[in-house]
Amino acid sequence: MIKRVFWMSIGITIGVIAVRRVSEAKATLGPAGLNRAVGTAADALHDFTDAFRDAMTQREGELRSALGLDTADTVADTMSSARR
Template sequence: MNRIIWMGIGVAIGVIAFRKISTAQSALGPEGLNRAVGRLADGLFDFADAVREGMGEREAELRSALGIDTAIGGGVDAALVSGIAGRRDAVRR
């Protein structure tokens, strides 16, 4: 009975080690590096989009609080936002 338990523990450790080594090998190659850089770039683009959106919302709040004509400024221009999104998609490809 003792041998079966130790054999099960050994098999479990072997499976865990094999999975960790396989993951590390795939992360070390050029494809793994490419994936890591892609994830980093996506994260930066998402962060920049969130900052731009927050800036537009805050600008709209300030304009309404100060009584500035919002028809002229109106926060972030839709053409500017769509242009930024288009560049973002082009960079990802």
């Protein structure tokens, strides 16, 4: 009798785990899951480009200062064009 209860509980546990994994796979592969994945990737790309532009503007300012090309108008024009 104990063997039957043991194997029944093992079977139920495996069944629950299988149902959860299938549900997760359906949620990931469905339209909502795809939408979340694309949204996350787009947000990451946007954050990366913002950080890249900021670093590029900072480095350009450093180079302009080092070369003696640093004027207020030039830096302001560079920063505004980098944001576009």
